[in-house]
Amino acid sequence: MDDLFLKIIAGEIPSKKIYENDSVYAFEDINPKAPVHILVVHKERTESINDTDESKAYIYSDLFLAVRKIAQQLGIDESGYRTIINTGSDGGQEVFHLHVHLLAGKKLGSLV
Numbered sequence: 001m002d003d004l005f006l007k008i009i010a011g012e013i014p015s016k017k018i019y020e021n022d023s024v025y026a027f028e029d030i031n032p033k034a035p036v037h038i039l040v041v042h043k044e045r046t047e048s049i050n051d052t053d054e055s056k057a058y059i060y061s062d063l064f065l066a067v068r069k070i071a072q073q074l075g076i077d078e079s080g081y082r083t084i085i086n087t088g089s090d091g092g093q094e095v096f097h098l099h100v101h102l103l104a105g106k107k108l109g110s111l112v
């Protein structure tokens, strides 16, 4: 199994850690698209939203509760931020380990 984010979580590939708890690891994106660009990754390997069902609903609560904590930690909870999950080829997913992009630090243009 070649999972870049598992290697980052294991410390085999260096990362700039922002937050960690028992279930989630968050670090700076290597190619930031905003002044703040954090990747929030579950420690359990799940390829994408398509790889989840009701039995894995905790993945989402773990990820988004971590997002909320990170936003508070970075002081962007009041100014605002955007969360994105890319899924599959048309969704622009490059790393097949479910993750949330957390973007902030400037007024982000509208996508939808």
Ligand code: AMP
Pocket: 004, 013, 015, 028, 029, 030, 031, 032, 039, 085, 086, 092, 093, 094, 095, 096
């Ligand atoms: P996605 O396109 O949603 O799969 O997002 C993958 C993200 O991982 C991209 O924004 C990349 O810039 C980022 N990325 C790839 N390799 C690394 C790395 N070694 N450290 C931090 N971020 C990375």
